[in-house]
Amino acid sequence: EVDSCFRGITYEIIGETQEQPYIQIGKMKMSIEEAEKIWSSPLTSVFPTKTYAEKINIDVDCKKASENKRVYSAKNKIAQPTVFLPIFPGTNGEYEAEKAFKNAGGKVETMIFKNRNARDIEASMEQIATSIRNAQILMLPGGMSTGDEPGGSAKFIVNIFKNSIVADAVMELLQNRDGLILGLGNGFQALMKLGLIPCGEIKTLQENSATITQNSLGRYVSTMAATKVISNCSPWLAGTQIGDTHIVPISTGEGRVIATQEQVQDWFANGQIVTQYVDFQAKPTMELPYNPTGSYYAIEGLTSPDGRVFGKIGHSERIGRDISKNIPGKKDQKIFESGIQYFK
Incomplete structure:
Protein backbone atom coordinates (compact mmCIF):
# COMPACT_ATOMS: atom_id res chain seq x y z
CA GLU A 1 0.00 0.00 0.00
CA ALA A 35 5.58 11.01 27.27
CA GLU A 36 2.90 13.68 27.56
CA LYS A 37 3.81 14.30 31.22
CA ILE A 38 7.52 14.72 30.41
CA TRP A 39 6.73 16.97 27.44
CA SER A 40 4.41 19.32 29.35
CA SER A 41 6.07 19.43 32.78
CA PRO A 42 8.91 21.98 32.16
CA LEU A 43 6.50 24.91 31.74
CA THR A 44 3.64 23.86 34.00
CA SER A 45 4.50 26.58 36.53
CA VAL A 46 4.07 29.20 33.78
CA PHE A 47 1.38 27.57 31.65
CA PRO A 48 -0.52 25.18 33.95
CA THR A 49 -2.39 22.30 32.35
CA LYS A 50 -3.98 20.94 35.51
CA THR A 51 -6.00 22.48 38.30
CA TYR A 52 -7.97 21.35 41.30
CA ALA A 53 -11.27 19.91 40.11
CA GLU A 54 -14.07 20.82 42.49
CA LYS A 55 -15.99 17.80 43.70
CA ILE A 56 -19.46 18.41 42.33
CA ASN A 57 -21.97 15.68 41.57
CA ILE A 58 -22.78 16.27 37.91
CA ASP A 59 -24.54 13.04 36.99
CA VAL A 60 -27.69 14.02 35.14
CA ASP A 61 -30.85 12.08 34.41
CA CYS A 62 -31.81 13.17 30.90
CA LYS A 63 -35.25 11.55 31.14
CA LYS A 64 -36.85 14.76 32.41
CA ALA A 65 -35.48 16.76 29.49
CA SER A 66 -36.68 14.20 26.96
CA GLU A 67 -40.14 14.20 28.51
CA ASN A 68 -40.25 18.00 28.10
CA LYS A 69 -39.40 17.80 24.38
CA ARG A 70 -41.52 20.26 22.45
CA VAL A 71 -42.05 21.00 18.77
CA TYR A 72 -40.79 24.50 18.09
CA SER A 73 -42.25 26.60 15.30
CA ALA A 74 -42.79 30.35 14.99
CA LYS A 75 -46.36 31.60 14.61
CA ASN A 76 -45.38 33.93 11.78
CA LYS A 77 -43.78 32.00 8.91
CA ILE A 78 -41.08 33.69 6.85
CA ALA A 79 -39.44 32.28 3.72
CA GLN A 80 -36.06 33.85 4.48
CA PRO A 81 -35.63 35.03 8.08
CA THR A 82 -33.39 38.04 8.69
CA VAL A 83 -30.49 37.64 11.12
CA PHE A 84 -29.10 40.83 12.66
CA LEU A 85 -25.45 40.58 13.63
CA PRO A 86 -23.97 43.66 15.37
CA ILE A 87 -20.18 44.03 15.28
CA PHE A 88 -18.62 45.68 18.32
CA PRO A 89 -15.02 46.82 18.88
CA GLY A 90 -13.15 43.56 19.47
CA THR A 91 -15.69 41.26 17.80
CA ASN A 92 -13.88 38.68 15.65
CA GLY A 93 -16.39 35.94 14.92
CA GLU A 94 -18.70 37.81 12.56
CA TYR A 95 -17.41 36.32 9.30
CA GLU A 96 -17.92 32.70 10.35
CA ALA A 97 -21.31 33.46 11.92
CA GLU A 98 -22.52 35.31 8.84
CA LYS A 99 -21.38 32.49 6.57
CA ALA A 100 -23.06 29.86 8.75
CA PHE A 101 -26.43 31.63 8.70
CA LYS A 102 -26.25 32.31 4.96
CA ASN A 103 -25.42 28.66 4.29
CA ALA A 104 -28.46 27.76 6.40
CA GLY A 105 -30.71 29.91 4.19
CA GLY A 106 -30.94 33.10 6.23
CA LYS A 107 -30.53 36.72 5.21
CA VAL A 108 -27.84 38.40 7.31
CA GLU A 109 -27.58 42.09 8.16
CA THR A 110 -24.37 43.24 9.82
CA MET A 111 -23.64 46.59 11.44
CA ILE A 112 -20.38 48.00 12.76
CA PHE A 113 -20.88 49.81 16.06
CA LYS A 114 -19.17 53.20 15.86
CA ASN A 115 -17.77 54.66 19.07
CA ARG A 116 -15.53 57.56 18.02
CA ASN A 117 -17.66 60.08 19.88
CA ALA A 118 -20.96 60.46 21.73
CA ARG A 119 -22.86 61.22 18.51
CA ASP A 120 -21.59 58.02 16.87
CA ILE A 121 -22.53 55.95 19.91
CA GLU A 122 -26.04 57.36 20.06
CA ALA A 123 -26.58 56.83 16.32
CA SER A 124 -25.26 53.27 16.53
CA MET A 125 -27.62 52.39 19.37
CA GLU A 126 -30.57 53.74 17.41
CA GLN A 127 -29.48 51.70 14.40
CA ILE A 128 -29.17 48.56 16.52
CA ALA A 129 -32.70 49.04 17.85
CA THR A 130 -34.09 49.57 14.34
CA SER A 131 -32.28 46.52 12.96
CA ILE A 132 -33.52 44.31 15.79
CA ARG A 133 -37.10 45.39 15.09
CA ASN A 134 -36.64 44.44 11.43
CA ALA A 135 -35.06 41.05 12.14
CA GLN A 136 -36.29 37.68 13.34
CA ILE A 137 -32.99 36.54 14.85
CA LEU A 138 -30.43 38.47 16.90
CA MET A 139 -26.95 36.96 16.89
CA LEU A 140 -24.10 38.07 19.18
CA PRO A 141 -20.85 36.64 17.79
CA GLY A 142 -17.63 35.82 19.60
CA GLY A 143 -14.59 37.97 20.23
CA MET A 144 -13.20 40.22 22.94
CA SER A 145 -15.38 43.31 23.01
CA THR A 146 -13.14 46.27 23.90
CA GLY A 147 -10.45 43.77 24.89
CA ASP A 148 -12.65 42.40 27.70
CA GLU A 149 -12.13 45.68 29.51
CA PRO A 150 -12.87 47.25 31.90
CA GLY A 151 -12.39 44.42 34.34
CA GLY A 152 -14.24 41.59 32.63
CA SER A 153 -15.72 40.24 29.44
CA ALA A 154 -18.71 41.59 27.49
CA LYS A 155 -19.27 44.67 29.70
CA PHE A 156 -19.31 46.99 26.68
CA ILE A 157 -22.00 44.93 24.94
CA VAL A 158 -24.01 44.68 28.16
CA ASN A 159 -24.03 48.46 28.62
CA ILE A 160 -25.21 48.97 25.03
CA PHE A 161 -28.07 46.50 25.39
CA LYS A 162 -29.17 47.97 28.72
CA ASN A 163 -29.89 51.26 26.97
CA SER A 164 -33.67 51.62 26.96
CA ILE A 165 -34.17 51.87 23.18
CA VAL A 166 -32.08 48.75 22.57
CA ALA A 167 -33.53 46.82 25.53
CA ASP A 168 -37.09 47.61 24.41
CA ALA A 169 -36.34 46.33 20.90
CA VAL A 170 -34.89 43.09 22.29
CA MET A 171 -37.88 42.41 24.53
CA GLU A 172 -40.30 43.26 21.70
CA LEU A 173 -38.51 40.68 19.55
CA LEU A 174 -38.94 38.01 22.21
CA GLN A 175 -42.37 38.85 23.60
CA ASN A 176 -44.30 39.93 20.49
CA ARG A 177 -42.63 38.33 17.48
CA ASP A 178 -41.46 34.87 18.56
CA GLY A 179 -37.88 35.95 17.85
CA LEU A 180 -34.70 34.04 18.57
CA ILE A 181 -31.38 35.10 20.09
CA LEU A 182 -28.05 33.29 19.84
CA GLY A 183 -24.76 34.13 21.57
CA LEU A 184 -21.47 32.33 21.06
CA GLY A 185 -18.39 32.86 23.22
CA ASN A 186 -18.33 36.57 24.03
CA GLY A 187 -21.97 36.74 22.94
CA PHE A 188 -22.92 34.09 25.52
CA GLN A 189 -21.11 36.09 28.20
CA ALA A 190 -23.18 39.15 27.28
CA LEU A 191 -26.47 37.22 27.37
CA MET A 192 -25.65 35.86 30.84
CA LYS A 193 -24.71 39.27 32.22
CA LEU A 194 -27.85 40.81 30.74
CA GLY A 195 -30.07 38.20 32.38
CA LEU A 196 -31.48 37.00 29.04
CA ILE A 197 -29.89 33.72 30.02
CA PRO A 198 -31.10 32.11 32.21
CA CYS A 199 -34.09 34.41 32.91
CA GLY A 200 -35.36 35.26 29.42
CA GLU A 201 -35.43 39.00 30.08
CA ILE A 202 -33.04 41.89 30.57
CA LYS A 203 -32.69 42.51 34.28
CA THR A 204 -30.25 43.73 36.92
CA LEU A 205 -28.19 40.88 38.33
CA GLN A 206 -28.01 40.20 42.04
CA GLU A 207 -24.93 39.37 44.08
CA ASN A 208 -25.64 35.64 43.84
CA SER A 209 -26.67 35.63 40.17
CA ALA A 210 -25.06 33.07 37.89
CA THR A 211 -22.34 34.43 35.65
CA ILE A 212 -19.38 33.53 33.44
CA THR A 213 -15.92 34.25 34.77
CA GLN A 214 -12.22 33.50 34.28
CA ASN A 215 -11.22 29.94 33.38
CA SER A 216 -10.09 27.79 36.30
CA LEU A 217 -6.58 27.69 34.79
CA GLY A 218 -6.43 31.47 35.09
CA ARG A 219 -5.56 31.94 31.43
CA TYR A 220 -6.83 31.84 27.87
CA VAL A 221 -7.64 28.38 26.50
CA SER A 222 -7.71 27.33 22.84
CA THR A 223 -8.65 23.70 22.23
CA MET A 224 -11.24 21.28 20.88
CA ALA A 225 -13.64 19.81 23.43
CA ALA A 226 -16.31 17.12 23.40
CA THR A 227 -19.80 18.21 24.43
CA LYS A 228 -22.97 16.17 24.82
CA VAL A 229 -26.56 17.24 24.23
CA ILE A 230 -28.49 16.52 27.43
CA SER A 231 -31.59 18.55 26.53
CA ASN A 232 -32.96 19.72 23.19
CA CYS A 233 -35.72 21.87 24.66
CA SER A 234 -34.83 24.73 22.32
CA PRO A 235 -35.54 25.65 18.69
CA TRP A 236 -31.79 25.98 18.26
CA LEU A 237 -31.29 22.28 19.03
CA ALA A 238 -34.17 20.88 17.00
CA GLY A 239 -31.63 19.14 14.76
CA THR A 240 -30.08 17.15 17.62
CA GLN A 241 -30.98 14.14 19.69
CA ILE A 242 -30.36 13.79 23.42
CA GLY A 243 -27.07 11.98 23.84
CA ASP A 244 -25.47 13.36 20.66
CA THR A 245 -21.80 14.16 21.17
CA HIS A 246 -19.98 16.85 19.18
CA ILE A 247 -16.43 18.17 19.00
CA VAL A 248 -16.46 21.98 19.25
CA PRO A 249 -13.74 24.67 19.21
CA ILE A 250 -13.17 26.43 22.54
CA SER A 251 -11.41 29.81 22.46
CA THR A 252 -11.80 31.89 25.60
CA GLY A 253 -10.13 33.35 28.65
CA GLU A 254 -13.44 33.66 30.51
CA GLY A 255 -15.68 30.69 29.83
CA ARG A 256 -16.36 29.30 33.28
CA VAL A 257 -20.06 29.19 34.13
CA ILE A 258 -20.56 29.49 37.89
CA ALA A 259 -23.86 29.16 39.75
CA THR A 260 -25.33 27.89 43.00
CA GLN A 261 -26.51 24.31 43.36
CA GLU A 262 -30.12 25.50 43.64
CA GLN A 263 -29.87 27.49 40.40
CA VAL A 264 -28.35 24.57 38.54
CA GLN A 265 -31.00 22.15 39.83
CA ASP A 266 -33.71 24.45 38.49
CA TRP A 267 -31.98 24.65 35.12
CA PHE A 268 -31.67 20.87 34.90
CA ALA A 269 -35.35 20.45 35.80
CA ASN A 270 -36.40 22.98 33.14
CA GLY A 271 -34.15 21.49 30.47
CA GLN A 272 -32.18 24.75 30.24
CA ILE A 273 -28.75 23.13 30.52
CA VAL A 274 -28.50 21.77 27.01
CA THR A 275 -24.85 20.82 26.52
CA GLN A 276 -22.12 19.63 28.88
CA TYR A 277 -18.42 18.94 28.54
CA VAL A 278 -17.77 15.19 28.54
CA ASP A 279 -14.81 12.81 28.68
CA PHE A 280 -13.96 9.95 26.32
CA GLN A 281 -16.76 7.87 27.87
CA ALA A 282 -19.27 10.69 27.17
CA LYS A 283 -19.61 11.35 30.91
CA PRO A 284 -19.92 14.96 32.17
CA THR A 285 -16.78 15.96 34.02
CA MET A 286 -15.07 18.77 35.90
CA GLU A 287 -11.65 17.41 34.96
CA LEU A 288 -9.16 19.03 32.61
CA PRO A 289 -8.62 18.83 29.69
CA TYR A 290 -12.16 17.59 29.01
CA ASN A 291 -13.73 20.58 30.78
CA PRO A 292 -11.25 23.22 29.55
CA THR A 293 -12.83 26.19 31.34
CA GLY A 294 -13.61 24.49 34.67
CA SER A 295 -17.28 25.30 34.17
CA TYR A 296 -19.52 24.30 37.10
CA TYR A 297 -21.51 21.13 36.47
CA ALA A 298 -19.66 20.87 33.13
CA ILE A 299 -22.06 23.43 31.62
CA GLU A 300 -21.16 24.47 28.06
CA GLY A 301 -24.53 25.62 26.71
CA LEU A 302 -27.53 27.18 28.44
CA THR A 303 -30.91 28.60 27.39
CA SER A 304 -33.68 30.85 28.62
CA PRO A 305 -36.73 29.11 30.17
CA ASP A 306 -38.54 28.94 26.81
CA GLY A 307 -35.42 27.89 24.90
CA ARG A 308 -35.50 30.78 22.43
CA VAL A 309 -32.40 32.49 23.84
CA PHE A 310 -29.39 30.19 23.53
CA GLY A 311 -25.77 30.75 24.52
CA LYS A 312 -22.73 28.51 24.44
CA ILE A 313 -19.01 28.86 25.00
CA GLY A 314 -18.02 26.64 22.06
CA HIS A 315 -17.72 28.23 18.63
CA SER A 316 -20.08 26.04 16.62
CA GLU A 317 -19.76 28.41 13.67
CA ARG A 318 -16.12 27.47 13.15
CA ILE A 319 -16.69 24.36 11.09
CA GLY A 320 -16.10 23.45 7.46
CA ARG A 321 -14.98 20.70 5.14
CA ASP A 322 -11.26 21.36 5.60
CA ILE A 323 -11.32 22.70 9.17
CA SER A 324 -9.87 20.49 11.93
CA LYS A 325 -9.95 17.58 9.52
CA ASN A 326 -7.28 15.79 11.58
CA ILE A 327 -9.58 15.75 14.63
CA PRO A 328 -12.18 12.96 14.52
CA GLY A 329 -15.75 13.41 15.68
CA LYS A 330 -19.04 14.97 14.70
CA LYS A 331 -18.77 18.77 14.59
CA ASP A 332 -21.96 20.14 13.02
CA GLN A 333 -24.70 20.69 15.61
CA LYS A 334 -27.16 22.06 13.00
CA ILE A 335 -27.71 25.11 15.21
CA PHE A 336 -27.94 27.63 12.39
CA GLU A 337 -30.15 25.44 10.21
CA SER A 338 -32.48 24.83 13.16
CA GLY A 339 -32.75 28.55 13.89
CA ILE A 340 -33.71 29.33 10.30
CA GLN A 341 -36.07 26.35 10.03
CA TYR A 342 -37.97 27.57 13.11
CA PHE A 343 -39.54 30.33 10.99
CA LYS A 344 -40.54 28.12 8.05
Whole structure:
Protein backbone atom coordinates (compact mmCIF):
# COMPACT_ATOMS: atom_id res chain seq x y z
CA GLU A 1 0.00 0.00 0.00
CA VAL A 2 2.84 2.38 0.83
CA ASP A 3 4.57 1.60 -2.46
CA SER A 4 1.43 2.40 -4.44
CA CYS A 5 0.82 5.67 -2.57
CA PHE A 6 4.39 6.94 -3.05
CA ARG A 7 5.14 5.50 -6.47
CA GLY A 8 7.73 7.66 -8.21
CA ILE A 9 8.66 9.50 -4.99
CA THR A 10 11.81 8.95 -2.97
CA TYR A 11 10.82 8.15 0.61
CA GLU A 12 11.99 6.41 3.76
CA ILE A 13 9.79 4.70 6.35
CA ILE A 14 10.61 6.08 9.79
CA GLY A 15 7.93 4.37 11.85
CA GLU A 16 4.67 2.47 11.99
CA THR A 17 1.43 3.12 13.88
CA GLN A 18 0.02 0.59 16.32
CA GLU A 19 -3.05 0.07 18.49
CA GLN A 20 -1.19 0.01 21.81
CA PRO A 21 -0.83 3.42 23.55
CA TYR A 22 2.97 3.59 23.68
CA ILE A 23 5.95 4.75 21.64
CA GLN A 24 8.83 2.36 20.94
CA ILE A 25 12.21 3.30 19.47
CA GLY A 26 14.60 0.37 19.44
CA LYS A 27 14.61 -1.06 22.96
CA MET A 28 13.17 2.11 24.50
CA LYS A 29 9.45 1.90 25.23
CA MET A 30 7.35 4.70 26.76
CA SER A 31 3.61 5.10 27.34
CA ILE A 32 1.80 8.03 25.73
CA GLU A 33 0.73 9.21 29.19
CA GLU A 34 4.33 9.29 30.43
CA ALA A 35 5.58 11.01 27.27
CA GLU A 36 2.90 13.68 27.56
CA LYS A 37 3.81 14.30 31.22
CA ILE A 38 7.52 14.72 30.41
CA TRP A 39 6.73 16.97 27.44
CA SER A 40 4.41 19.32 29.35
CA SER A 41 6.07 19.43 32.78
CA PRO A 42 8.91 21.98 32.16
CA LEU A 43 6.50 24.91 31.74
CA THR A 44 3.64 23.86 34.00
CA SER A 45 4.50 26.58 36.53
CA VAL A 46 4.07 29.20 33.78
CA PHE A 47 1.38 27.57 31.65
CA PRO A 48 -0.52 25.18 33.95
CA THR A 49 -2.39 22.30 32.35
CA LYS A 50 -3.98 20.94 35.51
CA THR A 51 -6.00 22.48 38.30
CA TYR A 52 -7.97 21.35 41.30
CA ALA A 53 -11.27 19.91 40.11
CA GLU A 54 -14.07 20.82 42.49
CA LYS A 55 -15.99 17.80 43.70
CA ILE A 56 -19.46 18.41 42.33
CA ASN A 57 -21.97 15.68 41.57
CA ILE A 58 -22.78 16.27 37.91
CA ASP A 59 -24.54 13.04 36.99
CA VAL A 60 -27.69 14.02 35.14
CA ASP A 61 -30.85 12.08 34.41
CA CYS A 62 -31.81 13.17 30.90
CA LYS A 63 -35.25 11.55 31.14
CA LYS A 64 -36.85 14.76 32.41
CA ALA A 65 -35.48 16.76 29.49
CA SER A 66 -36.68 14.20 26.96
CA GLU A 67 -40.14 14.20 28.51
CA ASN A 68 -40.25 18.00 28.10
CA LYS A 69 -39.40 17.80 24.38
CA ARG A 70 -41.52 20.26 22.45
CA VAL A 71 -42.05 21.00 18.77
CA TYR A 72 -40.79 24.50 18.09
CA SER A 73 -42.25 26.60 15.30
CA ALA A 74 -42.79 30.35 14.99
CA LYS A 75 -46.36 31.60 14.61
CA ASN A 76 -45.38 33.93 11.78
CA LYS A 77 -43.78 32.00 8.91
CA ILE A 78 -41.08 33.69 6.85
CA ALA A 79 -39.44 32.28 3.72
CA GLN A 80 -36.06 33.85 4.48
CA PRO A 81 -35.63 35.03 8.08
CA THR A 82 -33.39 38.04 8.69
CA VAL A 83 -30.49 37.64 11.12
CA PHE A 84 -29.10 40.83 12.66
CA LEU A 85 -25.45 40.58 13.63
CA PRO A 86 -23.97 43.66 15.37
CA ILE A 87 -20.18 44.03 15.28
CA PHE A 88 -18.62 45.68 18.32
CA PRO A 89 -15.02 46.82 18.88
CA GLY A 90 -13.15 43.56 19.47
CA THR A 91 -15.69 41.26 17.80
CA ASN A 92 -13.88 38.68 15.65
CA GLY A 93 -16.39 35.94 14.92
CA GLU A 94 -18.70 37.81 12.56
CA TYR A 95 -17.41 36.32 9.30
CA GLU A 96 -17.92 32.70 10.35
CA ALA A 97 -21.31 33.46 11.92
CA GLU A 98 -22.52 35.31 8.84
CA LYS A 99 -21.38 32.49 6.57
CA ALA A 100 -23.06 29.86 8.75
CA PHE A 101 -26.43 31.63 8.70
CA LYS A 102 -26.25 32.31 4.96
CA ASN A 103 -25.42 28.66 4.29
CA ALA A 104 -28.46 27.76 6.40
CA GLY A 105 -30.71 29.91 4.19
CA GLY A 106 -30.94 33.10 6.23
CA LYS A 107 -30.53 36.72 5.21
CA VAL A 108 -27.84 38.40 7.31
CA GLU A 109 -27.58 42.09 8.16
CA THR A 110 -24.37 43.24 9.82
CA MET A 111 -23.64 46.59 11.44
CA ILE A 112 -20.38 48.00 12.76
CA PHE A 113 -20.88 49.81 16.06
CA LYS A 114 -19.17 53.20 15.86
CA ASN A 115 -17.77 54.66 19.07
CA ARG A 116 -15.53 57.56 18.02
CA ASN A 117 -17.66 60.08 19.88
CA ALA A 118 -20.96 60.46 21.73
CA ARG A 119 -22.86 61.22 18.51
CA ASP A 120 -21.59 58.02 16.87
CA ILE A 121 -22.53 55.95 19.91
CA GLU A 122 -26.04 57.36 20.06
CA ALA A 123 -26.58 56.83 16.32
CA SER A 124 -25.26 53.27 16.53
CA MET A 125 -27.62 52.39 19.37
CA GLU A 126 -30.57 53.74 17.41
CA GLN A 127 -29.48 51.70 14.40
CA ILE A 128 -29.17 48.56 16.52
CA ALA A 129 -32.70 49.04 17.85
CA THR A 130 -34.09 49.57 14.34
CA SER A 131 -32.28 46.52 12.96
CA ILE A 132 -33.52 44.31 15.79
CA ARG A 133 -37.10 45.39 15.09
CA ASN A 134 -36.64 44.44 11.43
CA ALA A 135 -35.06 41.05 12.14
CA GLN A 136 -36.29 37.68 13.34
CA ILE A 137 -32.99 36.54 14.85
CA LEU A 138 -30.43 38.47 16.90
CA MET A 139 -26.95 36.96 16.89
CA LEU A 140 -24.10 38.07 19.18
CA PRO A 141 -20.85 36.64 17.79
CA GLY A 142 -17.63 35.82 19.60
CA GLY A 143 -14.59 37.97 20.23
CA MET A 144 -13.20 40.22 22.94
CA SER A 145 -15.38 43.31 23.01
CA THR A 146 -13.14 46.27 23.90
CA GLY A 147 -10.45 43.77 24.89
CA ASP A 148 -12.65 42.40 27.70
CA GLU A 149 -12.13 45.68 29.51
CA PRO A 150 -12.87 47.25 31.90
CA GLY A 151 -12.39 44.42 34.34
CA GLY A 152 -14.24 41.59 32.63
CA SER A 153 -15.72 40.24 29.44
CA ALA A 154 -18.71 41.59 27.49
CA LYS A 155 -19.27 44.67 29.70
CA PHE A 156 -19.31 46.99 26.68
CA ILE A 157 -22.00 44.93 24.94
CA VAL A 158 -24.01 44.68 28.16
CA ASN A 159 -24.03 48.46 28.62
CA ILE A 160 -25.21 48.97 25.03
CA PHE A 161 -28.07 46.50 25.39
CA LYS A 162 -29.17 47.97 28.72
CA ASN A 163 -29.89 51.26 26.97
CA SER A 164 -33.67 51.62 26.96
CA ILE A 165 -34.17 51.87 23.18
CA VAL A 166 -32.08 48.75 22.57
CA ALA A 167 -33.53 46.82 25.53
CA ASP A 168 -37.09 47.61 24.41
CA ALA A 169 -36.34 46.33 20.90
CA VAL A 170 -34.89 43.09 22.29
CA MET A 171 -37.88 42.41 24.53
CA GLU A 172 -40.30 43.26 21.70
CA LEU A 173 -38.51 40.68 19.55
CA LEU A 174 -38.94 38.01 22.21
CA GLN A 175 -42.37 38.85 23.60
CA ASN A 176 -44.30 39.93 20.49
CA ARG A 177 -42.63 38.33 17.48
CA ASP A 178 -41.46 34.87 18.56
CA GLY A 179 -37.88 35.95 17.85
CA LEU A 180 -34.70 34.04 18.57
CA ILE A 181 -31.38 35.10 20.09
CA LEU A 182 -28.05 33.29 19.84
CA GLY A 183 -24.76 34.13 21.57
CA LEU A 184 -21.47 32.33 21.06
CA GLY A 185 -18.39 32.86 23.22
CA ASN A 186 -18.33 36.57 24.03
CA GLY A 187 -21.97 36.74 22.94
CA PHE A 188 -22.92 34.09 25.52
CA GLN A 189 -21.11 36.09 28.20
CA ALA A 190 -23.18 39.15 27.28
CA LEU A 191 -26.47 37.22 27.37
CA MET A 192 -25.65 35.86 30.84
CA LYS A 193 -24.71 39.27 32.22
CA LEU A 194 -27.85 40.81 30.74
CA GLY A 195 -30.07 38.20 32.38
CA LEU A 196 -31.48 37.00 29.04
CA ILE A 197 -29.89 33.72 30.02
CA PRO A 198 -31.10 32.11 32.21
CA CYS A 199 -34.09 34.41 32.91
CA GLY A 200 -35.36 35.26 29.42
CA GLU A 201 -35.43 39.00 30.08
CA ILE A 202 -33.04 41.89 30.57
CA LYS A 203 -32.69 42.51 34.28
CA THR A 204 -30.25 43.73 36.92
CA LEU A 205 -28.19 40.88 38.33
CA GLN A 206 -28.01 40.20 42.04
CA GLU A 207 -24.93 39.37 44.08
CA ASN A 208 -25.64 35.64 43.84
CA SER A 209 -26.67 35.63 40.17
CA ALA A 210 -25.06 33.07 37.89
CA THR A 211 -22.34 34.43 35.65
CA ILE A 212 -19.38 33.53 33.44
CA THR A 213 -15.92 34.25 34.77
CA GLN A 214 -12.22 33.50 34.28
CA ASN A 215 -11.22 29.94 33.38
CA SER A 216 -10.09 27.79 36.30
CA LEU A 217 -6.58 27.69 34.79
CA GLY A 218 -6.43 31.47 35.09
CA ARG A 219 -5.56 31.94 31.43
CA TYR A 220 -6.83 31.84 27.87
CA VAL A 221 -7.64 28.38 26.50
CA SER A 222 -7.71 27.33 22.84
CA THR A 223 -8.65 23.70 22.23
CA MET A 224 -11.24 21.28 20.88
CA ALA A 225 -13.64 19.81 23.43
CA ALA A 226 -16.31 17.12 23.40
CA THR A 227 -19.80 18.21 24.43
CA LYS A 228 -22.97 16.17 24.82
CA VAL A 229 -26.56 17.24 24.23
CA ILE A 230 -28.49 16.52 27.43
CA SER A 231 -31.59 18.55 26.53
CA ASN A 232 -32.96 19.72 23.19
CA CYS A 233 -35.72 21.87 24.66
CA SER A 234 -34.83 24.73 22.32
CA PRO A 235 -35.54 25.65 18.69
CA TRP A 236 -31.79 25.98 18.26
CA LEU A 237 -31.29 22.28 19.03
CA ALA A 238 -34.17 20.88 17.00
CA GLY A 239 -31.63 19.14 14.76
CA THR A 240 -30.08 17.15 17.62
CA GLN A 241 -30.98 14.14 19.69
CA ILE A 242 -30.36 13.79 23.42
CA GLY A 243 -27.07 11.98 23.84
CA ASP A 244 -25.47 13.36 20.66
CA THR A 245 -21.80 14.16 21.17
CA HIS A 246 -19.98 16.85 19.18
CA ILE A 247 -16.43 18.17 19.00
CA VAL A 248 -16.46 21.98 19.25
CA PRO A 249 -13.74 24.67 19.21
CA ILE A 250 -13.17 26.43 22.54
CA SER A 251 -11.41 29.81 22.46
CA THR A 252 -11.80 31.89 25.60
CA GLY A 253 -10.13 33.35 28.65
CA GLU A 254 -13.44 33.66 30.51
CA GLY A 255 -15.68 30.69 29.83
CA ARG A 256 -16.36 29.30 33.28
CA VAL A 257 -20.06 29.19 34.13
CA ILE A 258 -20.56 29.49 37.89
CA ALA A 259 -23.86 29.16 39.75
CA THR A 260 -25.33 27.89 43.00
CA GLN A 261 -26.51 24.31 43.36
CA GLU A 262 -30.12 25.50 43.64
CA GLN A 263 -29.87 27.49 40.40
CA VAL A 264 -28.35 24.57 38.54
CA GLN A 265 -31.00 22.15 39.83
CA ASP A 266 -33.71 24.45 38.49
CA TRP A 267 -31.98 24.65 35.12
CA PHE A 268 -31.67 20.87 34.90
CA ALA A 269 -35.35 20.45 35.80
CA ASN A 270 -36.40 22.98 33.14
CA GLY A 271 -34.15 21.49 30.47
CA GLN A 272 -32.18 24.75 30.24
CA ILE A 273 -28.75 23.13 30.52
CA VAL A 274 -28.50 21.77 27.01
CA THR A 275 -24.85 20.82 26.52
CA GLN A 276 -22.12 19.63 28.88
CA TYR A 277 -18.42 18.94 28.54
CA VAL A 278 -17.77 15.19 28.54
CA ASP A 279 -14.81 12.81 28.68
CA PHE A 280 -13.96 9.95 26.32
CA GLN A 281 -16.76 7.87 27.87
CA ALA A 282 -19.27 10.69 27.17
CA LYS A 283 -19.61 11.35 30.91
CA PRO A 284 -19.92 14.96 32.17
CA THR A 285 -16.78 15.96 34.02
CA MET A 286 -15.07 18.77 35.90
CA GLU A 287 -11.65 17.41 34.96
CA LEU A 288 -9.16 19.03 32.61
CA PRO A 289 -8.62 18.83 29.69
CA TYR A 290 -12.16 17.59 29.01
CA ASN A 291 -13.73 20.58 30.78
CA PRO A 292 -11.25 23.22 29.55
CA THR A 293 -12.83 26.19 31.34
CA GLY A 294 -13.61 24.49 34.67
CA SER A 295 -17.28 25.30 34.17
CA TYR A 296 -19.52 24.30 37.10
CA TYR A 297 -21.51 21.13 36.47
CA ALA A 298 -19.66 20.87 33.13
CA ILE A 299 -22.06 23.43 31.62
CA GLU A 300 -21.16 24.47 28.06
CA GLY A 301 -24.53 25.62 26.71
CA LEU A 302 -27.53 27.18 28.44
CA THR A 303 -30.91 28.60 27.39
CA SER A 304 -33.68 30.85 28.62
CA PRO A 305 -36.73 29.11 30.17
CA ASP A 306 -38.54 28.94 26.81
CA GLY A 307 -35.42 27.89 24.90
CA ARG A 308 -35.50 30.78 22.43
CA VAL A 309 -32.40 32.49 23.84
CA PHE A 310 -29.39 30.19 23.53
CA GLY A 311 -25.77 30.75 24.52
CA LYS A 312 -22.73 28.51 24.44
CA ILE A 313 -19.01 28.86 25.00
CA GLY A 314 -18.02 26.64 22.06
CA HIS A 315 -17.72 28.23 18.63
CA SER A 316 -20.08 26.04 16.62
CA GLU A 317 -19.76 28.41 13.67
CA ARG A 318 -16.12 27.47 13.15
CA ILE A 319 -16.69 24.36 11.09
CA GLY A 320 -16.10 23.45 7.46
CA ARG A 321 -14.98 20.70 5.14
CA ASP A 322 -11.26 21.36 5.60
CA ILE A 323 -11.32 22.70 9.17
CA SER A 324 -9.87 20.49 11.93
CA LYS A 325 -9.95 17.58 9.52
CA ASN A 326 -7.28 15.79 11.58
CA ILE A 327 -9.58 15.75 14.63
CA PRO A 328 -12.18 12.96 14.52
CA GLY A 329 -15.75 13.41 15.68
CA LYS A 330 -19.04 14.97 14.70
CA LYS A 331 -18.77 18.77 14.59
CA ASP A 332 -21.96 20.14 13.02
CA GLN A 333 -24.70 20.69 15.61
CA LYS A 334 -27.16 22.06 13.00
CA ILE A 335 -27.71 25.11 15.21
CA PHE A 336 -27.94 27.63 12.39
CA GLU A 337 -30.15 25.44 10.21
CA SER A 338 -32.48 24.83 13.16
CA GLY A 339 -32.75 28.55 13.89
CA ILE A 340 -33.71 29.33 10.30
CA GLN A 341 -36.07 26.35 10.03
CA TYR A 342 -37.97 27.57 13.11
CA PHE A 343 -39.54 30.33 10.99
CA LYS A 344 -40.54 28.12 8.05
